[in-house]
Amino acid sequence: xxxxxxxxxxxVIENLSLSFGxxxxxxxxxxxxxxxxxxxxxxxxxxGKSTLLRAIAGFGPAPxxxxxxxxxxxxxxxxxxxxxxxxxxxYALWPxxxxxxxxxxxxxxxxxxxxxxxxxxxxxxxxxxxTDYAQRRPSQLSGGQQQRVALARTIVVEPRVLLLDEPLSNxxxxxxxxxxxxxxxxxxxxGLTTIFVTHDQxxxxxxxxxxxxxxxxILQQVGSxxxxxxxxANTFVASFLGTANILRGQVTGEGASEVFISxxxxxxxxxxxxxxxxxxxxxxxxxxxxxxxxxxSEGQAVLSxxxxxxxxxxxxxxxxxxxxxxxxxxxxxHTPGDRAFAVAEPVAVEIxxxxxxxxxx
Amino acid sequence: xxxxxxxxxxxxxxxxxxxxxLALFLVIPVLKVIYVAFLDxxxxxxxxxxxxxxxxxxxxxxxxxxxxxxxxxAVVFASMIALxxxxxxxxxxxxxxxxxxxLGIIPLIMPPFVGAVxxxxxxxxxxxxxxxxxxxxGFTIPFMDGLNGVIMVQSIHYFPFIxxxxxxxxxxxxxxxxxxxQNLGSRGLRLFRRIVFPLALPxxxxxxxxxxxxxxxxxxxxxxxxxxxxxxxxxxxxxxxIGISDPMGYVISVILIAFxxxxxxxxxxxxxxxxxxxxxxxxxxxxxxxxxxxxxxxCYSVILFVLAIVLSPHLGLLLLSFGTxxxxxxxxDGYTFAHYIKVASExxxxxxxxxxxxxxxxxxDVMLGTAIAYIVYRTGxxxxxxxxxxxxxxxxxxxxxxxxxxxxxxxTFEVPFIDKPLASWWVIIVVALTIRRLPYALRACVAAxxxxxxxxxxAAENLGATKQRTVWRIVVPLMSGGILAGFVTSFATASVELxxxxxxxxxxxxxxxxxxxxxxxxSASGRGPGAALGMIAVVIVGLGTYFSHRLIERTDKKRLAxxxxxxxxxx
Numbered sequence: 001x002x003x004x005x006x007x008x009x010x011x012v013i014e015n016l017s018l019s020f021g022x023x024x025x026x027x028x029x030x031x032x033x034x035x036x037x038x039x040x041x042x043x044x045x046x047x048g049k050s051t052l053l054r055a056i057a058g059f060g061p062a063p064x065x066x067x068x069x070x071x072x073x074x075x076x077x078x079x080x081x082x083x084x085x086x087x088x089x090x091y092a093l094w095p096x097x098x099x100x101x102x103x104x105x106x107x108x109x110x111x112x113x114x115x116x117x118x119x120x121x122x123x124x125x126x127x128x129x130x131t132d133y134a135q136r137r138p139s140q141l142s143g144g145q146q147q148r149v150a151l152a153r154t155i156v157v158e159p160r161v162l163l164l165d166e167p168l169s170n171x172x173x174x175x176x177x178x179x180x181x182x183x184x185x186x187x188x189x190x191g192l193t194t195i196f197v198t199h200d201q202x203x204x205x206x207x208x209x210x211x212x213x214x215x216x217x218i219l220q221q222v223g224s225x226x227x228x229x230x231x232x233a234n235t236f237v238a239s240f241l242g243t244a245n246i247l248r249g250q251v252t253g254e255g256a257s258e259v260f261i262s263x264x265x266x267x268x269x270x271x272x273x274x275x276x277x278x279x280x281x282x283x284x285x286x287x288x289x290x291x292x293x294x295x296x297s298e299g300q301a302v303l304s305x306x307x308x309x310x311x312x313x314x315x316x317x318x319x320x321x322x323x324x325x326x327x328x329x330x331x332x333x334h335t336p337g338d339r340a341f342a343v344a345e346p347v348a349v350e351i352x353x354x355x356x357x358x359x360x361x
Numbered sequence: 362x363x364x365x366x367x368x369x370x371x372x373x374x375x376x377x378x379x380x381x382x383l384a385l386f387l388v389i390p391v392l393k394v395i396y397v398a399f400l401d402x403x404x405x406x407x408x409x410x411x412x413x414x415x416x417x418x419x420x421x422x423x424x425x426x427x428x429x430x431x432x433x434x435a436v437v438f439a440s441m442i443a444l445x446x447x448x449x450x451x452x453x454x455x456x457x458x459x460x461x462x463x464l465g466i467i468p469l470i471m472p473p474f475v476g477a478v479x480x481x482x483x484x485x486x487x488x489x490x491x492x493x494x495x496x497x498x499g500f501t502i503p504f505m506d507g508l509n510g511v512i513m514v515q516s517i518h519y520f521p522f523i524x525x526x527x528x529x530x531x532x533x534x535x536x537x538x539x540x541x542x543q544n545l546g547s548r549g550l551r552l553f554r555r556i557v558f559p560l561a562l563p564x565x566x567x568x569x570x571x572x573x574x575x576x577x578x579x580x581x582x583x584x585x586x587x588x589x590x591x592x593x594x595x596x597x598x599x600x601x602x603i604g605i606s607d608p609m610g611y612v613i614s615v616i617l618i619a620f621x622x623x624x625x626x627x628x629x630x631x632x633x634x635x636x637x638x639x640x641x642x643x644x645x646x647x648x649x650x651x652x653x654x655x656x657x658x659x660c661y662s663v664i665l666f667v668l669a670i671v672l673s674p675h676l677g678l679l680l681l682s683f684g685t686x687x688x689x690x691x692x693x694d695g696y697t698f699a700h701y702i703k704v705a706s707e708x709x710x711x712x713x714x715x716x717x718x719x720x721x722x723x724x725x726d727v728m729l730g731t732a733i734a735y736i737v738y739r740t741g742x743x744x745x746x747x748x749x750x751x752x753x754x755x756x757x758x759x760x761x762x763x764x765x766x767x768x769x770x771x772x773t774f775e776v777p778f779i780d781k782p783l784a785s786w787w788v789i790i791v792v793a794l795t796i797r798r799l800p801y802a803l804r805a806c807v808a809a810x811x812x813x814x815x816x817x818x819x820a821a822e823n824l825g826a827t828k829q830r831t832v833w834r835i836v837v838p839l840m841s842g843g844i845l846a847g848f849v850t851s852f853a854t855a856s857v858e859l860x861x862x863x864x865x866x867x868x869x870x871x872x873x874x875x876x877x878x879x880x881x882x883x884s885a886s887g888r889g890p891g892a893a894l895g896m897i898a899v900v901i902v903g904l905g906t907y908f909s910h911r912l913i914e915r916t917d918k919k920r921l922a923x924x925x926x927x928x929x930x931x932x
Contacts (some may be wrong), residue, residue, distance in 0.1 A: 092537035106545030224774035
């Protein structure tokens with residue numbers, strides 16, 4: 001029976017760099033992934049996230065630095081000796097083999113006894129709910145079913161680590177959510193260390209215990225989804241995860257009278273902050289608008305602005321408000337019957353104390 | 362309500378006209394041939410007696426066996442040449458890839474029968490190679506004796522079909538197919554046997570089936586090598602010496618058609634459900650590795666050896682065309698321009714005829730090809746697929762059979778004002794060439810139209826262009842690269858067609874180049890001028906092939922530039 005993996009391993013990446021010819025694609029990556037953890041590599045296309053995943057599986061040019069799985073240095077091992085399971089973005093199911101043959105392949109390569117192969121293949125197919133499709137060819141399956149065959153084919157060999165390369169990108173929206181839940185349930189069931197590559201922050205946030213944000217081959221930040229959202233390390237992370245108003249500028253003054261002054265002259269009080277900040281990030285939902293004179297609470301900073309535009313997003317209303325020479329986005333939650341601000345209406349803009357993040361870069 | 366909606370009326374007219382042409386010049390003549398094969402020549406009743414006569418004759422049984430043996434051996438030798446070459450190009454980072462691509466083209470620019478005589482002078486029992494072998498090593502190899510000669514000439518000529526198909530199949534295997542196997546613990550020979558080989562097999566079988574049938578149907582090469590005990594030459598000889606009423610020619614035709622259909626069926630079955638290229642996303646082919654120095658030496662040795670063999674017909678023909686006397690000698694005794702001068706002064710009508718016939722045939726081919734491609738892929742006309750099948754069916758009709766069919770069907774059809782049966786009017790040669798080359802032009806047009814996004818046409822219609830205007834202003838301009846490539850390919854191959862035309866030439870003044878070469882090569886004194894004509898044919902086909910490749914390359918580049926690049930996938 002395929003159950004909780006006893007051999008679930010940690011993955012340690014030490015100072016990993018990698019180049020395609022003269023192009024440096026990964027630059028000094030340091031990362032530790034805990035045993036049994038569901039971990040994501042998140043980044044835009046070209047960020048190097050897939051390259052990093054492929055390096056763990058042993059594909060692509062040889063990297064500098066080290067990769068350890070369960071303490072064993074695998075950096076120089078060929079792909080077939082690594083025992084890390086990879087699910088390819090395109091699934092890479094062999095079109096000339098049936099579902100059963102595809103799933104049995106890895107066990108056959110491992111010279112597992114015939115009877116045991118049969119047993120484990122049927123268990124794996126049961127696990128992904130494809131028992132009825134065992135004798136089909138990949139071309140006779142839907143995208144979601146192909147995805148599940150690819151998963152079964154990988155987990156049946158009981159790899160030390162499960163690598164998922166954008167596994168949901170070829171599925172349509174509904175199926176993507178369903179598959180996301182299925183993969184997570186499967187991972188929990190198996191307790192398998194899993195690395196999930198995606199460019200979709202929602203996928204990463206909803207599945208992962210922790211994630212690593214990559215950009216231009218550089219590791220930007222590692223942490224839980226909430227940590228990254230609330231305390232981004234830099235402007236890239238702040239803007240890549242969710243929406244943020246990012247204003248460049250600097251902090252002046254001292255102690256309680258410290259103020260962040262943006263390049264366009266907007267000043268936001270930032271009590272007792274540090275001086276070296278280069279930018280400030282404020283989430284749209286952490287800003288409140290009110291009609292002048294109707295203000296209910298005594299906020300830290302009250303600026304006056306004019307509504308320039310409004311988008312209805314369903315649960316929220318998103319206003320574009322010009323304050324001085326800056327335009328900032330403000331989200332108000334929407335409830336039926338509330339009176340929206342009109343375009344060109346003057347408003348008081350209030351940023352709650354502590355509802356911002358000062359950033360170095 | 363009318364039969365067709367307004368927007369479909371014009372395509373429907375064109376489609377019916379095309380269907381009529383196909384029926385008249387392909388279906389009816391072929392059916393006629395098959396019908397006559399089952400007809401008792403004396404009583405006019407349907408019978409199997411002709412087939413009994415055929416298999417009762419030891420000459421025909423031997424011809425049948427020889428044709429089969431030669432075709433099978435040609436496949437074996439062609440595979441031996443093609444397998445290493447395709448493996449080199451797809452698996453290694455290899456600077457010789459350009460040479461290999463060239464190797465895949467050189468043989469195709471010379472019809473096999475043109476080089477056949479030259480090959481006998483190089484490799485025959487008294488040819489250059491055997492004279493040298495005998496002098497230095499004291500033995501000879503019967504490269505060109507009897508059936509061996511046909512096998513050698515054909516496998517050198519047709520191996521590119523296997524090379525091209527197999528290389529394409531290997532290149533279409535997505536790298537992730539191999540990587541996922543490695544990821545699951547497979548490597549080396551096992552990985553090759555379980556993943557790469559089965560994925561490439563359909564491509565190989567398709568190529569091999571094509572080679573088999575091309576050799577099986579070929580008339581020119583055995584005729585020029587004086588190998589008459591094969592099926593196609595027997596059919597030709599019976600019809601040309603005994604007459605169009607002799608049933609044996611028709612029986613052989615039926616056998617040729619049956620084998621053509623069989624090999625098409627085999628290659629279809631090989632590809633059916635196994636068109637793996639389309640079921641895989643991504644692409645980029647298998648991982649390639651660099652070669653060690655000694656491996657490079659090995660690769661280059663193989664390539665140079667193949668290059669020498671592949672170039673030998675061309676070299677031989679060149680020597681023959683400039684040589685004075687070449688007999689029992691390694692090289693000709695002397696060199697002269699006399700053959701070219703003789704050809705230019707006495708045989709120029711062969712060249713002008715060929716340019717006219719091939720030009721007309723290629724023009725009709727791309728017109729029909731474009732029309733059929735549009736009707737099949739852009740309209741909902743009932744039965745449109747049958748146009749495609751009908752035009753493609755010409756592939757299964759050997760030239761000899763089409764020639765016999767035209768003779769039998771149109772000999773009694775008098776052309777008005779000309780006072781001649783259609784079967785002996787020069788126009789029938791153009792018709793034969795058009796039908797024979799239509800499948801190739803059609804494939805080029807289909808490939809071209811499939812690369813035109815329907816969206817582009819819808820945008821034009823949305824802006825007020827009618828169907829006809831859209832075809833004229835959007836579809837045809839976007840297809841132009843493919844259409845032109847189809848034209849050039851049709852032109853080049855039609856200009857050296859022999860099997861069908863040899864039957865249809867009624868007088869020498871109407872004969873094309875291929876027939877002229879055949880005529881000259883019949884006599885020892887005509888070999889020089891024949892070779893000179895052959896060189897002219899090679900130049901025509903070579904230029905044609907060059908330009909069609911350039912055209913295809915140019916349109917491919919344009920398309921690449923227009924396509925957004927997915928960075929992540931390329932990393």
